[in-house]
Amino acid sequence: MSSSLLKLDQVEAYIQKFHILQGVSFEVEKGGVTVLLGRNGAGKTTTLRTIMGLNQVGKGTITFNGENIGDLQTHQIANKGIGYVPEDQGVFGDLTVGENMRVAMKKEDEETTRRMEWVLELFPDLKKFWKKPGGALSGGQKQMLAIARAYVNENELLLIDEPSKGLAPIIVDKVTESIEQMKENTTILLVEQNFMMASKIGNQFFIIDDGKTVHKGQMEELKQDKVLMKKYLGIA
Amino acid sequence: MDLIISLTVNGLATGMLIFLLAAGLTLIFGLMSVLNFAHGGLFIWGAYTGVWSFQMTGSFIVGIIVAIITGLLLGLVTERLIIRPVYGNHIQQILITLGFMLVLQEFIKVVFGPDQKAVFPPEILQGSFLVGDIVLIKYRLFIIAVGLLIFIVSSFILKRTRVGLIVRAGVMNKEMVQSLGINIKLVFMLVFMVGAGLAALSGIMHAVYSGVIYAEMGLEFSILAFIVVVIGGMGSFSGSLFAAILVGLAQAFMAYYVPALSLAVNMLLMTVVLIFRPQGLFGKE
Amino acid sequence: MNIRRMEKSTWIFIIISLLLFIVPFIVTGRSMQFTIIQIFIFAIFAMSYDILLGFTGIISFGHVMFFGIGAYSTAVIMDRMDATVMSFFVAILIAVFIAVIVSFIVGVLTLRLKSHFYAMLTLALAGLFLVAAEKWRSLTGGNDGFTFRLPEILRDSHNLYMLCLVSLLLFFFGLRRFTKSPFGRVLMAIRENEARTESLGYKVLHYKVIASVVAGVVASIAGVLYALSLRFVNTGVFATDLTIDVLLMTIIGGVGTLVGPILGAGLVEFAHHWLSGLSDVHWIFDRWIILYGTVYILVVIFFPLGIVGTIQSKLTNRPVKGLQDNRKAVGK
Numbered sequence A: 001m002s003s004s005l006l007k008l009d010q011v012e013a014y015i016q017k018f019h020i021l022q023g024v025s026f027e028v029e030k031g032g033v034t035v036l037l038g039r040n041g042a043g044k045t046t047t048l049r050t051i052m053g054l055n056q057v058g059k060g061t062i063t064f065n066g067e068n069i070g071d072l073q074t075h076q077i078a079n080k081g082i083g084y085v086p087e088d089q090g091v092f093g094d095l096t097v098g099e100n101m102r103v104a105m106k107k108e109d110e111e112t113t114r115r116m117e118w119v120l121e122l123f124p125d126l127k128k129f130w131k132k133p134g135g136a137l138s139g140g141q142k143q144m145l146a147i148a149r150a151y152v153n154e155n156e157l158l159l160i161d162e163p164s165k166g167l168a169p170i171i172v173d174k175v176t177e178s179i180e181q182m183k184e185n186t187t188i189l190l191v192e193q194n195f196m197m198a199s200k201i202g203n204q205f206f207i208i209d210d211g212k213t214v215h216k217g218q219m220e221e222l223k224q225d226k227v228l229m230k231k232y233l234g235i236a
Numbered sequence B: 001m002d003l004i005i006s007l008t009v010n011g012l013a014t015g016m017l018i019f020l021l022a023a024g025l026t027l028i029f030g031l032m033s034v035l036n037f038a039h040g041g042l043f044i045w046g047a048y049t050g051v052w053s054f055q056m057t058g059s060f061i062v063g064i065i066v067a068i069i070t071g072l073l074l075g076l077v078t079e080r081l082i083i084r085p086v087y088g089n090h091i092q093q094i095l096i097t098l099g100f101m102l103v104l105q106e107f108i109k110v111v112f113g114p115d116q117k118a119v120f121p122p123e124i125l126q127g128s129f130l131v132g133d134i135v136l137i138k139y140r141l142f143i144i145a146v147g148l149l150i151f152i153v154s155s156f157i158l159k160r161t162r163v164g165l166i167v168r169a170g171v172m173n174k175e176m177v178q179s180l181g182i183n184i185k186l187v188f189m190l191v192f193m194v195g196a197g198l199a200a201l202s203g204i205m206h207a208v209y210s211g212v213i214y215a216e217m218g219l220e221f222s223i224l225a226f227i228v229v230v231i232g233g234m235g236s237f238s239g240s241l242f243a244a245i246l247v248g249l250a251q252a253f254m255a256y257y258v259p260a261l262s263l264a265v266n267m268l269l270m271t272v273v274l275i276f277r278p279q280g281l282f283g284k285e
Numbered sequence C: 001m002n003i004r005r006m007e008k009s010t011w012i013f014i015i016i017s018l019l020l021f022i023v024p025f026i027v028t029g030r031s032m033q034f035t036i037i038q039i040f041i042f043a044i045f046a047m048s049y050d051i052l053l054g055f056t057g058i059i060s061f062g063h064v065m066f067f068g069i070g071a072y073s074t075a076v077i078m079d080r081m082d083a084t085v086m087s088f089f090v091a092i093l094i095a096v097f098i099a100v101i102v103s104f105i106v107g108v109l110t111l112r113l114k115s116h117f118y119a120m121l122t123l124a125l126a127g128l129f130l131v132a133a134e135k136w137r138s139l140t141g142g143n144d145g146f147t148f149r150l151p152e153i154l155r156d157s158h159n160l161y162m163l164c165l166v167s168l169l170l171f172f173f174g175l176r177r178f179t180k181s182p183f184g185r186v187l188m189a190i191r192e193n194e195a196r197t198e199s200l201g202y203k204v205l206h207y208k209v210i211a212s213v214v215a216g217v218v219a220s221i222a223g224v225l226y227a228l229s230l231r232f233v234n235t236g237v238f239a240t241d242l243t244i245d246v247l248l249m250t251i252i253g254g255v256g257t258l259v260g261p262i263l264g265a266g267l268v269e270f271a272h273h274w275l276s277g278l279s280d281v282h283w284i285f286d287r288w289i290i291l292y293g294t295v296y297i298l299v300v301i302f303f304p305l306g307i308v309g310t311i312q313s314k315l316t317n318r319p320v321k322g323l324q325d326n327r328k329a330v331g332k
């Protein structure tokens, strides 16, 4: 597995005048789930936003499929085949579930329809509340909608930011299961604080601390490494 | 009774004219949170170019089309040159668009001369229908029809088409729309152009309605549109329609029954709304 | 005030002021003197605008209404009463009185709104004043306006010059103290960050209303002097063109500096003087608003600190807030 889909090399980024990312480097290989770990405020969300072009890249390079995407605009980056599920889900509250999906669908061809059907089967709730405004959904349903929106187009890579945040355990299981199914045919970069979830679906991991990548490895190893977990993640 | 119906028709016609102007304003504000003080300048350019081409060709349809095209093009120029350099800075935006308003107004005088011009409706819209004892002036009915048409078409586009959904989604969460692969800047530009086109359309419609055009008309009339937008709630399309009709009717009836107050009635309405519901009748907190 | 404690800049201002007192003895050309008087008047008007825009961060497009109130109060009083100095004082009192009432009511009603609304509403209000002045012909003489008589002492252009100069100096030093006072600091805090100032326990609305009353009163005095200098008034004193003039003066000179607006008034009025001379050469110079508007737009985009602001930021080497927006940015 040497073909890397996404590669960040010493990426730095500012929010206003604050130097938030101070050297983030990692590679996401094709297939599987790469997990970004790190405590609150470490810079995980900022990393995803910087990949999406929502924050400007100050220094360093971001390559996707061998192409430098660091200078592209957000919509161009998305159209290269990256789907984004933000931390706050970004559901359009006044639009119905159906309309939310419609905004997301770039094409109305067979493939998109097929993916749509597949994802609705995965999340039957969405079908059930098709005409309900996005703002009226429960937290779990919003999360499902956001994931469905990112999945419905033929994206090669999905960036998913803390999908388990604020969800009841039983819903977390549901979301975990759905991501596991998606990883069959899509590469996923997952930010996750819920270690149970991360360790269940993750293949490799990177740890970000204070805006820098400080560690990487296979998920299997991390589970054994209590010292590392305590040091960077605060989990004993 | 006849009088009431005829005043109502007058009021509706005025209201629809104001709505057309306010619609563009509210659309642009709602999506881009840009309050375009140059809107009245686009209105006046629509009026002059529309009237000019109407008088040159004798065809009102051509006049309307030319007005709208002028509006679209000026909208493009305005967005590129005036709005885009100061996106995100409200103070600069507000200051700059007012300046551009006056420039547009003065350029009218350069191109078309400083004097006011008389305008007559096309033959087919002159005169009136007689229904029983009630006189219905054709052009006013025409204005009401156009206003309703624009309202219905825009509501349909906003509510039912993907473009409309994108526009509405853009209002709620611009970054998310971009993250879904949509070029929001382009969408903004198009929205701005459409808003300007609406302003220009209301310009030519108003020119024929009032029978006379002059350069300062843009600013004067856009003040009415501002009032309507405030009463209806900034960014609310239905609110603008409602408030425009309210203002139109209030004006028509006041002008007849209490002429001395007709001038102040709009300000009065607006003041009352601002005191009791600062976000406007249809506005969200 | 302790002389030794006075700032260097104060000394410079005093020297310039003294020089200005000599000017009418050197510049005796009538039209030039008139232009300089206009500069003083508009400098007062522009400084009052600076209190709003530069110091408090309020954008009003209706400030011209106070100018008009001052001008019409003077004209109407001088027209209806005897042409005495006493009447003139009555006119000033009435102007100030109306300005206080109007600015207070408008401020209380609308200053809690967002900047867009406020700008829009003040524009609408000024429009209302303009239309009212046009319709209420028995009082205002409508668009044609009317001339009025003045007492001998105020007709003399030398005296007029001195009166306007003294007013300018009084307002300049007065407003300078005002902006440097604790009250002025709060205004600037509001400009920088309204929400934070509110959360520090200041009643932002109170401060804004008082700022706009002060600005309104000063503008009305400028209007009084304007009517005095022309011995004539018409609805033009409520026109939006004047608003753009005063915006241009304030911004080109440098917002939030007080000196800037004076300099701006000088530049704009001289340009005015010079351009109207050119209108015989080509009719395009009659349309000087195009030029002003264009310059104004360019200044707002590329030169938002203005002349004095730019110099200050160069000298002190620290960023000066020009037309920056303290509210949440919307666009990218």
Ligand SMILES: Nc1ncnc2c1ncn2[C@@H]1O[C@H](COP(=O)(O)OP(=O)(O)O)[C@@H](O)[C@H]1O
Pocket (backbone or CB within 6 Å): A015, A016, A018, A020, A038, A039, A040, A041, A042, A043, A044, A045, A046, A047
């Ligand atoms: N808009 C902002 N302004 C200033 N600092 C911010 C902003 N957004 C995030 N930060 C800071 O950036 C750092 C990283 O934040 P984030 O990427 O959200 O962390 P994580 O997702 O790992 O919890 C934090 O210290 C946070 O305080």
Ligand SMILES: [Mg+2]
Pocket (backbone or CB within 6 Å): A041, A044, A045, A046, A087
């Ligand atoms: Mg985060």
